[in-house]
C-alpha cells in the first residue's frame with residue numbers, strides 16, 4: 001500500500017469518520033442560528049446522485065470488492081495510464097464514499113444546505129470527489145476483462161454502466177467529448193454527426209462503382225427473411241464502408257434473401273447505453289418496434305457492438321420476434337450446413353482479434369476461428385491474450401472519444417501483439433475494432449493489413465473486386 005492509499009484508508013476509516021461526524025455534530029449544536037444569514041446565503045448543495053437503477057446485487061457488489069488488485073494486473077487501460085482512480089477497486093471505493101457523504105449519518109446530522117455544511121465546505125469537497133470519480137469512471141472501455149478475473153465475481157461492466165447512468169442523470173456525465181457523440185445520436189440517429197439522408201450512400205456508391213450489382217432491397221417496402229443491420233460505423237466511415245460492401249457481396253454470393261433499412265436505419269444506441277445516457281431506452285424501443293414490424297426471421301449484424309446491444313441489452317427493454325445473429329454465426333451456420341463452397345485460395349497468414357462485445361460479452365470465440373481455418377490457403381496463428389483474455393483495442397465504452405491518446409496506446413499494444421505472431425493480416429469481426437486497430441497500425445507503422453472477416457470470405461468466394469485483390473496482395477507499412 002503506498003502513502004496515498006494509506007492516507008485514503010485513514011481518511012475513510014469508520015472510527016475516524018465517526019469521530020469527524022461527532023465533532024461536526026458538536027460544532028453544529030454550537031453554531032449560531034442566524035435567519036438573516038440563511039436568507040443572504042443561498043443554500044448550496046451538490047446535485048443528487050440517485051441509484052434506483054442499481055439492483056440490490058449491484059449495491060452489494062460495491063462492498064464485495066476485497067481490493068485484491070487482480071483486475072489491475074489485467075486492465076488494458078491501466079496498463080497504458082497507471083492512474084489508480086480508474087481501477088475497479090478505486091472506483092468501487094470512491095463511489096461508496098460519495099454515497100456515504102450524500103446519504104450517510106453525517107449528511108443527516110449536517111444537512112447539505114445548513115450553515116455548518118457551508119462552513120465546512122462540504123459541497124466543494126463532495127464536488128471534487130465526484131469530479132475525480134467521474135474521470136476514472138469514464139476512463140474505461142467497459143471491456144469486461146476485470147469481470148473475468150475478479151475472484152469476487154463482480155459484474156463490473158453492468159456495474160460501471162449502471163453507475164454511469166446515475167451519474168448522467170445527476171448531470172455529472174458524460175465527459176465533454178463523449179457528449180458530442182451522444183447529442184449526435186439524439187439529433188441524427190448516428191454518432192458521427194452525419195445527416196440521416198446519407199446513411200445508405202455507401203451502397204449507392206458501391207453500385208455505381210460496380211462493386212455490387214444493385215442496392216439491396218428496402219426491407220420496409222419489400223419483405224425479406226433477413227435484415228442486414230449495417231450499423232453506424234460501417235455506414236458512415238469511409239475507411240470502414242468496405243465492411244458493409246463485403247457483407248452485401250457475401251450475402252449475395254450465398255443467395256440469402258435479405259434487405260436493409262437504408263436511410264430509415266437508426267443507431268442501435270450502444271453509444272448512449274455505454275456512457276449511461278437514459279435516452280438509450282427510447283431509441284431501443286423505437287428500433288424494437290421497427291424490427292418487429294418487418295416480419296423477418298433473422299437480424300444479422302457485422303458490428304459486435306450492435307450485436308451485443310441488440311441481442312443482450314434490447315431484451316431488457318422489449319420483446320423481439322426474430323433471432324439475432326452476428327455475421328460470423330450466420331456464416332458459420334451456412335458453412336456447417338454445406339451451403340458455402342469456397343472457390344479460391346486466400347494465401348494469408350492471419351491472426352484474429354476477439355472483439356470484447358463478441359468474445360467476453362457473448363462467448364463467441366469458435367465461429368470466427370472455424371471460419372478462418374476453413375478458408376483454403378489461410379494460415380491461422382493465435383495471438384497472445386485471446387478468447388476471454390483478449391486485450392481490448394480501446395475503441396469502446398466511450399474511451400476513444402474521451403481519452404483518444406489512451407486508446408491509441410491501447411491499440412498500439414494490441415498491434416504489437418499481432419506483429420509478434422508473424423502474421424501479415426490482422427482480422428477482426430467488428431467495424432469499431434477495425435477502426436480502433438487501424439489507429440495502432442498507423443502509429444506503429446506496422447507491417448500489417450487490417451481485415452474484416454467478411455473481406456477474407458469474399459475473396460475465398462471469388463466475389464472480391466480487382467481493387468481488393470490488389471490491396472490484399474501487399475502489406476501496409
Ligand code: SF4
Pocket residue numbers: 071074075076077078086087088139140141142143144145146147156157
Ligand atoms: S472494464 Fe476493462 S477497461 Fe474498464 S476497468 Fe475493467 S478491465 Fe479496465
Ligand code: SF4
Pocket residue numbers: 064065066067068069070071072088089146149150151152153154
Ligand atoms: S478483482 Fe474484483 S475484488 Fe479484486 S480488486 Fe478487482 S474488483 Fe475488487
